[in-house]
Amino acid sequence: MSKKFICHAAELVTCRGKAPKYGKEMSDIGLIEDGAVLIEDDKIVAVGTTEELSSRFDLSGCEVIDATGKTVLPGFVDSHTHFVFGGYRADEFSWRLRGDSYMSIMERGGGINASVTKTRNATMEELVAEGKDRLARMLEFGVTTVEGKSGYGLDKETELKQLRAMKELGKLQPVDIVSTFLGPHSVLPEYKGREREFIDMMLHEVMPQVRAEDLAEFADIFTEKNVFSVEDSRYYLNEAKKMGFKLKIHADEMVQLGGAELAAEVGAFSADHLLKASDQGIADMAKAGAICTVLPATAFCLKEEFARARKMIDEGAAVAVASDLNPGSCFTNSIPLLIALSCIYMGLSVEEVITALTINGAAAVDRADRVGSLEPGKQADIIFLKYPSIHFLPYHTAINLVEKVMKNGEIVLEK
Numbered sequence: 337m338s339k340k341f342i343c344h345a346a347e348l349v350t351c352r353g354k355a356p357k358y359g360k361e362m363s364d365i366g367l368i369e370d371g372a373v374l375i376e377d378d379k380i381v382a383v384g385t386t387e388e389l390s391s392r393f394d395l396s397g398c399e400v401i402d403a404t405g406k407t408v409l410p411g412f413v414d415s416h417t418h419f420v421f422g423g424y425r426a427d428e429f430s431w432r433l434r435g436d437s438y439m440s441i442m443e444r445g446g447g448i449n450a451s452v453t454k455t456r457n458a459t460m461e462e463l464v465a466e467g468k469d470r471l472a473r474m475l476e477f478g479v480t481t482v483e484g485k486s487g488y489g490l491d492k493e494t495e496l497k498q499l500r501a502m503k504e505l506g507k508l509q510p511v512d513i514v515s516t517f518l519g520p521h522s523v524l525p526e527y528k529g530r531e532r533e534f535i536d537m538m539l540h541e542v543m544p545q546v547r548a549e550d551l552a553e554f555a556d557i558f559t560e561k562n563v564f565s566v567e568d569s570r571y572y573l574n575e576a577k578k579m580g581f582k583l584k585i586h587a588d589e590m591v592q593l594g595g596a597e598l599a600a601e602v603g604a605f606s607a608d609h610l611l612k613a614s615d616q617g618i619a620d621m622a623k624a625g626a627i628c629t630v631l632p633a634t635a636f637c638l639k640e641e642f643a644r645a646r647k648m649i650d651e652g653a654a655v656a657v658a659s660d661l662n663p664g665s666c667f668t669n670s671i672p673l674l675i676a677l678s679c680i681y682m683g684l685s686v687e688e689v690i691t692a693l694t695i696n697g698a699a700a701v702d703r704a705d706r707v708g709s710l711e712p713g714k715q716a717d718i719i720f721l722k723y724p725s726i727h728f729l730p731y732h733t734a735i736n737l738v739e740k741v742m743k744n745g746e747i748v749l750e751k
Contacts, residue, residue, distance in 0.1 A: 338377050340716075340745060341395050343386045345371040345403035346724030350383055351410055351691060351709040356627055356654035356699035362691040366709075367726070371408060374398070375716045378744035383710050405724050409690065410710050411480025411717035411741065412671055413697030416608050416629050416658035418518075419474075420467045420498045420505075421488045423454025425664050432638070438590075448488070448522040451663050455488035455498065463501040464508070470661070470669065471511045475749055477671040478719035478738040481512040481708075483658075483701045485556060487521030492542045495519050499551035510743040514701040516554035516584060517546050520564055520572060531564055535572045543579055553702065554605070555581035559588075559595040566594045573602045582702060588613040600624035606656065606700040610643045611635055618644070622653035627700045630692075631660035632677035633668050645692075646683040655684075656700045657692040672734045679730040686726050716745040 348371020351357075357364070372386040374393055382389055389395075428446045432438075441447055455463075467484075474482055484502045489495035499515055506513045519538035527534040546552050555576035559569040573583050582605055587595025589609035596617025599607035607613075607621060608629040621628055630643040645655050657678055661669040671693065678689045698708025707715050720740035721728065728737060741749040 338745065339398040340375040340401060341389070341398040342373040342375070342401045342403055342408060342718070343390075345408040346405055347371065347407045347726060348373070348383070348710070349407070349409040349690060349726060350711060351695045352711045353695055353709055354705050356625070356696045356704065357691050358622070358654045359649055359652035362649055362655065362688045362696070363685060365687045365690050365726075373408070373710055373716075373718065375745050378716055380710060380712055380714050380716050382712060403720060406739070407721040407724060407726055407728070409478075409719050409721065410694045410708055411719055411743070412478045412693045413481045413701065413703065413708055414474060414479045414659050414661075414669065414671075415483050415606070415656050415697040415700040416631060416660050417482055417669070418485050418487060418660070418662035419470045419482065419669070420463050420484055420486070420501050421451050421455050421663045422458030422463065423451060423663065424667070425450055428664060429667070448664065449525075451488045452490050452494075452522070456491070456494045460497055460501060463498065464504050467501055467505045468509055471505060471509050474669050475511055475741055476738065477669065477736055478741055479511060479669070479671065480717040480719070480741065480743050481514065481698065481701065481703060483514045483516055485516040485518040486552070487518030487556075490519065490522060490524050492545070495542055496545060496549075496551065499546060500549070503551060510748045512703075512707070514554070514703065515552040516556050517543060517552040517581065518556040518558070519543070520557040522558065523563060531568050532571070535564070535568055539572065539575050539579075543576065543581070547579060553582055554584050556584040556586065558586040559593060559598065560586065561591040561593060566598055569595070570598055570602065573598070573604070577602065584608065588617065596621050599626045605702060608658070609634070611640055613643065618648050618651050618653060622648070622651050625654070627654045627656050627696060629656040629658055629700055630682070631658055631666070632682060633670070633673055634660045634666040636677055637666050637668070642677070642682050645678065649684070649688060654696050654699065655688070655692050656696040657689060658697065670734065672729075672736050675729050676734045686730055689729070690726060716742055718742040
């Protein structure tokens with residue numbers, strides 16, 4: 337048995353709980369000064385002050401990790417990404433900076449369909465190699481659990497290839513991967529006007545194989561004007577639920593369509609984006625307990641107004657913050673950037689942002705029972721920051737403060 341004792345943390349953030357935190361609860365991060373964590377093998381045994389744990393436990397034989405002057409937190413959970421894809425779209429980013437519209441870029445072969453072509457052409461080995469590199473960059477930012485979506489295939493072969501790549505990556509590196517099937521991410525040109533047929537193709541030809549190979553836990557859909565309607569999304573999500581998938585939804589990003597209301601109606605774990613979510617949609621999600629996952633780096637890169645995360649919390653909702661790493665609208669996985677945008681532009685406190693990136697992110701991917709907080713029984717997924725207070729996270733603006741990452745009780749990154 338391997339035993340480790342982390343001690344003398346200037347601030348230890350626990351975020352205790354096995355469920356999302358709603359509204360005002362998001363400010364309670366369970367901070368302990370001169371904090372300590374006792375670990376056996378891959379699990380946390382006890383959390384408290386250094387003095388308390390030193391008096392309660394026989395620490396002989398423990399490997400001691402001195403965290404003097406450091407902030408210690410649960411590993412971050414990035415609960416919305418598209419990190420497995422082929423090719424890049426840097427030219428599109430420059431077109432957008434020049435003022436070209438999303439639709440004009442789509443008309444010249446850009447947008448999601450450009451990534452579809454490149455992902456179809458990529459080999460499994462290429463997707464795994466690129467994915468492994470991106471996961472290593474995430475780990476540097478303290479991400480120990482990540483959600484990854486398919487959706488750059490829009491056909492059976494490529495959707496399965498993306499998900500199989502994620503499954504393989506789960507064996508090759510330390511970051512835990514939660515996979516989501518996002519076959520209805522866009523509509524192929526040949527299915528335009530026949531969106532229900534496209535959804536049926538996914539439901540009947542692709543998703544049974546996804547289930548048979550245990551390739552994804554969640555099903556997701558891009559509910560948006562000129563993509564998938566609320567009616568088609570409701571049909572898809574209810575059918576996916578019957579097949580045993582947990583539900584997510586890309587909702588109300590460009591247009592206020594009613595995606596947030598639909599997420600509450602169908603029992604989705606989360607609705608994501610929500611830039612244009614209505615007051616009613618926010619209220620419905622708060623009442624239903626669905627997590628509002630906001631993606632501030634995407635709004636930032638698109639020069640759009642940010643989702644109303646402050647209102648969501650004030651209305652009693654649970655908010656998660658995630659990167660939306662993808663090859664088009666948001667090619668970044670910078671946790672420090674997310675923290676800066678959330679605090680400076682979205683009006684969240686640093687405590688609320690920490691909750692959004694830990695226990696609420698974990699709940700958004702149905703992992704709150706095992707990660708997202710530091711408490712007995714949970715995985716020892718722990719990050720160490722260079723400075724002695726959480727307040728350095730927004731203050732040292734957009735700079736990575738992570739010095740050390742522990743995953744399942746083992747140090748997997750140390751700077």
